[in-house]
Amino acid sequence: MPSEEFVRGMLYLSLTVVGVPGNAAVIVAFLLLLFQEKRLLAADAIVLHLACVNLLVVGVRCLLETLASFHLANVFGDTGCKAVIFVYRTSRSLSIWLTFLLSAYQSLSIAHPGSLWASVHASVAHYLSFVFLFLWVLNTCMSSAAIMFSVSTQNDSILTNDSINIEFCYVQFPSKLSREANGAVQVGRDVVPMALMALCSLILLVFLYKHSRHVKGLRSSGRGGGGGGGGGSGGAEQRAAKAVVALVTLYVVLYGVDNGLWVYTLTVRKTMSSSLISDLRIFFSSLYAALSPVVIIASNRKVNSRLKCATQAVQVKATCLSTL
Template sequence: MDTRSVIKASGFLILTTISIPANLFVCFAFLHNRFTEAKLLPADIILCHLAFANLMVSFTRSIPQILSALGYVNIFDDVGCKVTILCFRAFRGLSISLTCLLCVYQAVVISPATSLLSPLKIRISQYLLYIILFLYLLYYSSSITAIFNGVAILANNSILLYTYNLDYCFMSFKDYSTYIFVGLGVMSRDLVFILLMTIMSSYILKLLYNHGQKVKNIRGSDNSQKGERAESKASRAVVTLVILYVVFFGVDNIIWLYSLTILRVAALLSDIRIFFATLYTSVCPIVIITTNPKVQKKLKLAKTKKDVQTIRTCTHMV
């Protein structure tokens, strides 16, 4: 293995070993709450779907990247490539749109009664599952080009000009206009959600700042910290997720736009772009685990059970 392959395999292996267990734990925590408490808050439902989307991105992109870097060839046939690329594009898009939905919902929750967003407080809760279903349908239908362009092996084993080389599969387009149209279409679709979540997160920060100033004037700075509401903590966590996604999305698409200006994209540059495209799947569950009270409760419970089992095992050994 050359140096590039070693670094690539190591990088994606680190992402995968963080992403899969962490996202599985987040899903388990909320599903366990669903069956024990018989109800999940809208934010919990969104977070559960977000963790599932991140988990599927890891399975459909990070793991194949590791295998290809380790020297495995012909991982998929044509059908496998089409399904893998379709699922990756759909779930990556869902990761964007669900983060946006979470941001919008949090902005609605903390907005004052006089705000234009106030009427959405009840409606989002009522139609949440329909909204999520719409997002699934939107991204699967708009990623359908993967079925027509995804292949395992190129004709004559030669990479054409208008081809995305994923190492384990290829996305081949017949001409430059199709290549540009599909790429810009995907970026524009995702950019709408990025802009919306940026606007909503800015609104959240404005509300948090105004709330902090009011509390500071009434109670004093020390007491204001102690009296911080759970909504404010949740809002800060959401804003953190948005900032992270905007940064990763920006790096990903800046590299992609640059690749349109050259005939052959350097393999290292392509690897960096794919790394940033999947980095959110590892960072997102860490933010959720460290900020969400319900997930933290499950984590403490699991740790307590493990400690009890360890004590019992030591007692039996003695």
């Protein structure tokens, strides 16, 4: 096996090993929460949806790339390339928009009761299923080029200079204009939520700063008055806001690199003959899907508590079976 294939396979394997169990654990935790409480809060439903699409990103793209790199299985024929690239691009863009939705919803949650933004927050929670449907339809339509233009690398005899090499597949555009238009749509699809996310994170950071100053003021006055302190709900709000800011920061860094490499791919023709840039793009964009469940598990107490309970239940059951 060539060293390049081995390195590629190990990189994708590392994403698979981290991303698949991580996202699966988040999904299981929220399903347990749903089973116990019979409902999910809107923010929890968004995180659950985010974990599902991130699992698609890692499972469909990284796992299949790992198997193909180690020559264990290869589904990258013409039909396989169309299906894998379409599902990957749709789930990847959904991951981006759901992260924005989570940050926007968290920002709206700090609005004063009775204000316009508070009513928008309530409306988003009430119509969340329709928001999910809209995002699925939008991102599915924007990823349709993958079905039309993706072919296997076995068809390299019919390639043009407007094709993009994705190692096991090519995205073969009919013209330079269609190639650049599709690239502009993909960049815009990422940059718009990135800018909105940055704005929401800035709002959350200002809120956290003001909240910390307010708590310090209460503590200093409490020393003189013999009491005072923050409530549990305020602490929960802070933890949720910090988790969202961490997810958005992770997104901006990784997808910023991803989009920079994508612009480079569109502007440099020689990238058609090499899949290195494409491998780097897929790695960085999939890295968010693999690492985001780590942030969620580390910061979300609901996920932590359900996973601990599930682990303890499995251990107790194993102990009981061993004593029989």
